[in-house]
Amino acid sequence: MLVKRNSMTHRLGRLDELPRVTLGHTPTPIEHLVNLTAQEQSAQIYVKRDDCTGLAFGGNKVRQLEFYLGEAQRQEADTVLITGAVQSNFVRLAAAAACKLGMDCHIQLEERVPKDDENYRNSGNVLLDKMLGATLYSYADGDDEAGADRQLGLIAEDLRKKGRKPYIVPLSPGHPPLGALGYVDAAREILSQCDDSGLAFDEIIVASGSGNTHAGLLFGLRACGSNIPVTGTCVRRNATSQLERIRDRCREIAVLLQIEPVVTESDIILTDDYFAPGYGQLNSAAIEAIRRAAQTEALLLDPVYTAKTMACALARASALGPEKSILMVHTGGTPALFAYAKDLADLFSEASPAI
Numbered sequence: 001m002l003v004k005r006n007s008m009t010h011r012l013g014r015l016d017e018l019p020r021v022t023l024g025h026t027p028t029p030i031e032h033l034v035n036l037t038a039q040e041q042s043a044q045i046y047v048k049r050d051d052c053t054g055l056a057f058g059g060n061k062v063r064q065l066e067f068y069l070g071e072a073q074r075q076e077a078d079t080v081l082i083t084g085a086v087q088s089n090f091v092r093l094a095a096a097a098a099c100k101l102g103m104d105c106h107i108q109l110e111e112r113v114p115k116d117d118e119n120y121r122n123s124g125n126v127l128l129d130k131m132l133g134a135t136l137y138s139y140a141d142g143d144d145e146a147g148a149d150r151q152l153g154l155i156a157e158d159l160r161k162k163g164r165k166p167y168i169v170p171l172s173p174g175h176p177p178l179g180a181l182g183y184v185d186a187a188r189e190i191l192s193q194c195d196d197s198g199l200a201f202d203e204i205i206v207a208s209g210s211g212n213t214h215a216g217l218l219f220g221l222r223a224c225g226s227n228i229p230v231t232g233t234c235v236r237r238n239a240t241s242q243l244e245r246i247r248d249r250c251r252e253i254a255v256l257l258q259i260e261p262v263v264t265e266s267d268i269i270l271t272d273d274y275f276a277p278g279y280g281q282l283n284s285a286a287i288e289a290i291r292r293a294a295q296t297e298a299l300l301l302d303p304v305y306t307a308k309t310m311a312c313a314l315a316r317a318s319a320l321g322p323e324k325s326i327l328m329v330h331t332g333g334t335p336a337l338f339a340y341a342k343d344l345a346d347l348f349s350e351a352s353p354a355i
C-alpha cells in the first residue's frame with residue numbers, strides 16, 4: 001500500500017514541498033449509502049465525507065485553506081483577508097483557521113443571493129463568522145469578482161499602514177490556485193482508499209463553484225494515472241463559462257506543481273441541469289435530494305452546493321444502473337441550512353405540523 005502511495009506521490013510534482021499547514025481531519029471516510037441506493041434501485045451510491053474535515057463544521061475549504069494559509073505563514077502574515085457570499089462557507093472556515101493559527105481575520109460579505117430574511121442575514125455562517133471573532137465588511141456587487149478582490153486590496157492597504165501583515169485569499173481568476181492543491185491531495189487520498197478497500201468507482205460527482213475542488217480532484221486523479229470520469233455540477237455559473245474556468249485552473253495547477261498538464265479538454269465534464277434559478281437558490285430537484293438523503297441516510301446536505309450535487313448524483317446513478325458504483329463528494333456547507341431555515345421549514349412543515 002505504501003509503495004502505491006509513494007508511486008502516486010512521485011507523479012504529483014512539488015505537491016508535498018509547497019507550504020502547508022495542517023487544519024483538517026483526514027482521510028475522511030467513504031460511506032456506502034445502502035438505504036438510498038436500495039430506494040433508488042440504481043448504481044451503488046457512495047459518499048466522500050468531506051463535510052467531516054473537522055474544523056468548525058468542516059467542508060471542502062478546509063483542505064484548500066491548508067495551502068493558502070501555509071503560504072500566508074511562509075510570508076509571516078498576521079491577518080487573513082477573504083471575500084465571499086453572505087453565507088460563504090469559505091469565509092467561515094478562514095475565520096476558524098485564523099483562530100487556530102493565532103491570526104486575525106477580515107471578511108468581506110458580497111450580495112450574491114436575492115435573499116433578505118433575518119435567518120439568511122444573521123444566522124448560519126454569519127453567526128459563526130461573528131463567534132469566531134472575524135471583522136466583517138460588505139460589498140454590494142456579488143457578481144464582480146475582480147472588484148471584490150480590489151476592495152479587499154484596499155482593506156489590506158489600510159491594515160499595512162497600521163503595521164499589520166495581511167494575506168489575501170483571492171477570489172477572481174488569475175491567481176495561483178493554491179486551494180486546488182487540497183483536492184489534488186484528496187484525489188491521492190481517494191485512490192489510496194480504493195486500493196485499501198477494493199472499491200472502484202465508475203464516476204465521481206462534485207460541486208463546481210470557484211472550480212478549485214473540481215479541477216484539483218480531476219487533475220490529481222489524472223496525474224496519479226486514474227481515468228475515473230469526474231462530473232462537475234455547476235452551482236455558480238453555466239457550464240460554458242465553467243468549462244473555461246476548469247480548463248484554466250487545470251493549466252495553472254500544472255504550473256504550480258511543475259508537471260505536465262495531464263487534463264485534456266474531453267476530461268472536463270460539466271452539467272448545469274441543476275443550477276437554476278441561480279447561485280444559492282433552491283430548486284425542486286435540490287429539495288428532493290435534501291429530503292431523500294436526510295430521511296434514508298441521516299445525511300444532511302446544504303442548500304447551495306451539495307443538494308444540487310446530490311440531485312445530479314441521483315440522476316447519474318439511475319442512468320448508470322445497478323452494476324456500477326458512483327462517489328458523490330460531500331463538500332460540507334451544512335451551517336447554511338439554518339440560514340435557509342424559513343424556506344426549508346415551509347417545505348418540511350407538512351410532515352410535521354406546528355408543535
Ligand SMILES: Cc1ncc(COP(=O)(O)O)c(C=O)c1O
Pocket residue numbers: 059060061088089090207208209210211212213214302305306331332333334
Ligand atoms: C460547501 C461547498 N461545497 C462546494 C463548494 C464549491 O467548491 P469550489 O469553490 O472549490 O468549486 C463550496 C464553495 O464555496 C462550498 O462552500
